[in-house]
Amino acid sequence: MSGLHDQDPAGRTDLPPAPRLAVEGVTMTFGSATVLRDVAMDVRPGEIHALIGQNGSGKSTLAKILTGLYCPDAGSRVTVDGVALQLPIRPDESRAAGVAVVHQNLGLVPDATVLENTRLGRFKGSRFLRRIDWKAEAAATQAVFERLGPRSVPLDTKVADLHEDEKAVVAIARAVQDLEDGRGVIIFDESTRALGRESLERFYALLDRIVATGTSALLITHRLEEVVEAADRVTVLRDGEIVVAGKDVEGMTKSDLAHLMLGREVEGLEHRTAADAATDAAPVVVDRLTGRTVRELSLRIRPGEVVGLTGLGGSGHDDVPYLISGVSKAKGGTVTLPAGQVALKGLSPASAIKSGIALVPEGRESAGLVGGMTVTENISFPQTCTASASGQVRPLRSGAERQLAADWIERLDVRPPWPHAVLENMSGGNQQKVLLAKWLATDPALLVLHEPTQAVDVGARKTIVEAVRGAAREGRAVLVASSDENELALLCDRVLVFSDGVVGRELTGELTPHDIVRTIYTDSSRTKLRERSPQGAS
């Protein structure tokens, strides 16, 4: 990967006395709940500082405080480059002070152009007519992209048409354009959650170039390997309190970090028990599935088997789940299930569900769950909604529903464990558990998942992985589409690697993230995300 090696360590030899960003005694209370308790940490110039913690531990909240979206309780102090920001921090002030945030879902308007998205909130009007000088704007943007490196992004294309890591570049460009080189701190709140390995490597190459100038990065993520591979120091939040502040990452392992986060050992995460399912049962057979990119995909999944689908963005692996479950229109193909054969052309989600196919989609907010409803309503929805025409107006059996929900809350250790909790008040990780429960509860013959553990902490990830494998053990066929090699390595018995629409390679036996990535990019290998510099670690 270029950009990794063309940096000069000399860039960071002189340490300014003042930390780039210092947070002291930050306390945040929502009504009754205190979400952050006396948080203190600092970010040094030119370092990548990781902030980790369980879902709901307060990371996003802290980020939102730093960018002035939340106003912390009195007594909190935030200083940037030695200058104290007065509270409440106003978004534009914190920006002026040099705090930039790259938001969870990158915060871009898909239908506006790259240029508009980058310059939003910074447009300059001419003296009298207040007219925007598009040439100047474009020039300014171009300059930022040049700072970020060789890869050029066409300014007048819609963000919607960009590749995932190009989007990240745009978001970063918007964040860094106000920071002159060598100053300021960029906060990434789970900005990398959607990036595949390749994009991830590009991302860190770019980030490395930025911090090389002395600008710092505060990195909020759930992918511990990012921390282990890329971060200089790490701060761990647990239930809104600092567990360790600014510990050197050098030499730490993922399980060390997980231990710090959860306060307990998470054993057995890495090691996977081979599928021990009854192989005599009839397999689920997908025959010549064809979609827009996917061509003539045929595969058989034994009950109890977990098959992974992966590949580069756009290779089609992430279309399969939606094609199989009738969510997006397949051009052709069939699935054979215990219930019988199903033609995929013109398959409706309803009939897919009826014939035993359950889809756990990516994007729980948009496609997975309804935030305004209770956990119970969400979990039981697939059952309740498919009542017969006459059954439509028969009363719901609320007792049974609650039982079902309580059941799954307990099995997946959903927190808080209230069947009547409103979903949107739960953390992303717990929402993800509820989403899984919703579809496991339909007792499907074929369980199809897409990015099942995206943006959930290690604890939640463990629960989810075990639940999925448990579902397989009960004799279900499971299909996992994911671009996260760790996830695949944890879940799958074999992995099909796509390259433009067809299965290029199949991986079996002991799967390691390394193998998976190597096969995805047959040419490139899974390089370390970033060479940690001596100073950053000191």
Added chain:
Amino acid sequence: ADSEDTASAGPDGSTSAVGNNLVTAMKPLDAYPVPTEKLDNVDSVAGKTIFYVPITKQAPQFTTTEKAVAAAAETVGLRLQVCDGKGTPTDIGGCISQATDAKAAAIIADAIPYALAANGLDAAQKAGIPVVISNQVPDPSHPASKTLTWVQVPGSEQQIRLFDWIASDSKGKANILVNQSSDGLSPASYVADGKAALTKSCPDCKLTINKVTSSNFALIPSSTSAVLLKDPTISYADAQFEQYLQPTQGGVQQASRTDIKVVTGSASLGGMKALKSGSLAAVTAQAAAFQGWVNTDAALRLILGKPVPEYNIPTRLFTKDNIGDIKLTEEAELSGEWFGPATFTDDFKKLWGVA
């Protein structure tokens, strides 16, 4: 309504003065009061355009008048241009200035308070365009002139007739609720005149006024029933204009006062039918068709610079006793035969020398 015994009180001599009034009020005319002053070289106006601007076209009465004006205009070769005031000052103003810009020969503004289009009407007159305002009480600050005339309508007379009937029907002890329109000043003055007459003809009668406006139709039923609750002795409800009839009936109904007799003024075919079907006790109507011809006549006289006479638009009181005598069809309504021999069209033609 069970009003067998309380039929028109004409016969029993108890309230004879009123009784006689009633008898005449309920009779058709022997002849329409067509003006007598002949009008010369009317043909000079041929080809010119006059504007008819009703305050809104969403009231049947104006449709009738419009048709009549159209017929009248045609006989003298005037082109008629109708512009809907849509009830809003801006639209009315627009219509007036449209007429002014189009160099209209005359403007007939129907039921439009001068205040609502003061500037427009002033401008039109300054441009030498004669303005006929009908269905309004003359506005003292804008007296009749060479370019402005007010065609009086029997609003007060209708009110008085209705009250007369109520007085005799109630044997002189009625308690009346009037849903008085507060759209413009004229309706109030009609009711005032009616009240003055009532106090003479029926000293024991009681009158309650409930202001209603077309902007708040939804509130009329409850305000009506509120009054009825306040005064349970009310025995007659008068919806001043037919457009308020149904909300008024709704109010009476929801106060569950089946004993109350409902009456209305300026009735059109709809009101007549309601009377026939028994849901109304009495209505008065004014000769909208004749009015159309009168308006045209007034316009012609202004155009030709002739003095405008005092017109008198006939009105007639209808109850279940005489509703049977008339044909409840649109043709009948248009011809004006409800009020008397429908020969006035020819009379006007003669008057204008175009017969």
Added chain:
Amino acid sequence: MSEMPTAAGPTTGVTSPPAPASAPAVPVKHSRGGVWFASRFAVIGVWIALAVLFAVLRPDTFMTSGSLKVIFGSQSQAALVFLTAALLCTIVVGEFVDMSVASNFGLAAIMLTTLHVNHGWSVGAAVLASLVLSTAVGAVNGWLVVKVGVNTIVVTLGMGTFLLGIALWVSDLMPVSGLPTDFKDIALQPVAGLPISFFYGLTLMLGFAYVLHFTPLGRNMRFVGESREVSRLAGVRVTRVRIGAFTTAGLIAGVGGVLSAAATGGFDPNVSQSYLLPIFAATFLGTAILQPGRFNPIGTLIAVFFLATGVLGLQLLGATSWVTSVFYGGVLVVAVTISTVLRSRSR
């Protein structure tokens, strides 16, 4: 981007609660403090207080069965109940308010009357025809919005204006009347001292609430309202639900129209538009009652009678029409504002 008017404003202030259309249907963790209680029942309290006040000020007139009849038994309230129910049909499935219900209501009433009076149809046939017509109108709305994807306001506003024109045309701009007097019993037949139409409305709203909260259909409707995509993936026939909602709205509006035509023995095409504002007022005031931030039938029903009480009381105090407008507007803003504030407190 849902077109549904979430009953509370967009979550603006950073600490402001999640979009309230998603306020808990079922009581959630946070203790049911006084605030929680207030945010639900404040308006009802005010209603009672108002009633007491009027009773004290006007004992002789307000404290009568007559005024009860006016408040609960009046035809305009019955009409409002049906119209708000029609409005709710589409709102709960996440459509923007259906602006055509009022005209559709009026059209049904006019059709019934003219078909019977001017064209000599039997009442039965006329009723049937007008119901079919207004249901069809609803279906067309649904088809345009859901299938063709035209903006809801455009379709319903346009359709409303169009239907108004039609109604004016068939009635020749005139109030029509002349329905057989015995036919009015289907609306006015007194039951326990109130006209039966009150009980129609009551049943309608209670049934609506039941369907919404206790049946799969209602669950589906609410999910579709919250997120079409989630519902689709769960196997709900989203298009069907949405078109169904529009069609039902048409039907309910039609029934309402037929009833009020029956009650008054006719209809005036010009008044139907004047219902629009009261409908909106009641429906949105309903979001401040029982289920704060949520459109809910019972709340709406209460809102209708609340407003009626206030208006009647004021009129008994001799207030002129401007007072009632002030009351309408004031109550709507104040009540919903208070409940919004309370709700955000109670989280």
Added chain:
Amino acid sequence: MSEMPTAAGPTTGVTSPPAPASAPAVPVKHSRGGVWFASRFAVIGVWIALAVLFAVLRPDTFMTSGSLKVIFGSQSQAALVFLTAALLCTIVVGEFVDMSVASNFGLAAIMLTTLHVNHGWSVGAAVLASLVLSTAVGAVNGWLVVKVGVNTIVVTLGMGTFLLGIALWVSDLMPVSGLPTDFKDIALQPVAGLPISFFYGLTLMLGFAYVLHFTPLGRNMRFVGESREVSRLAGVRVTRVRIGAFTTAGLIAGVGGVLSAAATGGFDPNVSQSYLLPIFAATFLGTAILQPGRFNPIGTLIAVFFLATGVLGLQLLGATSWVTSVFYGGVLVVAVTISTVLRSRSR
């Protein structure tokens, strides 16, 4: 969940295109085929066709400078232009339609007149007072919606009804008039054969369009309309922009009111509500012109005159009022439907 009525249908399926309200201001890539062209200029074509039709049917009346004056110079069009501009202010920043503009307009007109006529204020002072008042009303709307987080319809609908009441009160339910005749020149002063108020409207809309498309403010407004969260994260003062929009809407409505009071010499408090439907119709019809699926000032301006042309033509043809309603409703639905279909084709 934005309350903005996206002019195109809701985006359902995962694969469906993003809400068109966010069509790029900068030229898009897909080839500008005939369909693309049609979806933008169809309505204008129909407008011209309509004009030609009327010209043929009524050469002597329609083909006159008089009818041109009626279409472009009439006070009701001027009023509509200002009212639609006020409506657009809040719509472009993603608020739901501000239902109080009409009443605010009426209030300003009434205030001006009564203050001068009944209370003997100088015209200047009266004008100033009424402008301040209606601007304040807009600010209150904005404060309630943005700061307190109350639903937009509730606030504006309630406020609208409230203001109607106030207007009725100050004018004692009566039309008031009596403004000095020379004062009318500020609205009626002829310029190039048209009253100056036409040029006010033209300037207003062109200026609005300029701000939206060429200035940072406009860009920020668009983005706030698209996504408040994104804009806030990008450092746009979202709250300020939104409250500003409401306040400006109030001011524009007020100016419109003052102008039409000046033009007519007075005002009738009862009628302001009757502007609501025409405003909505024009504004939404505007989404079918020039920038399909987007609320845009120029399109709205054209829509106003398009509708005026149709209505005038129909009147010249001697149509009764119901025809106008049918025309209004029909045109709105048909035009927007066609442009929606075309747009979805052209994607």
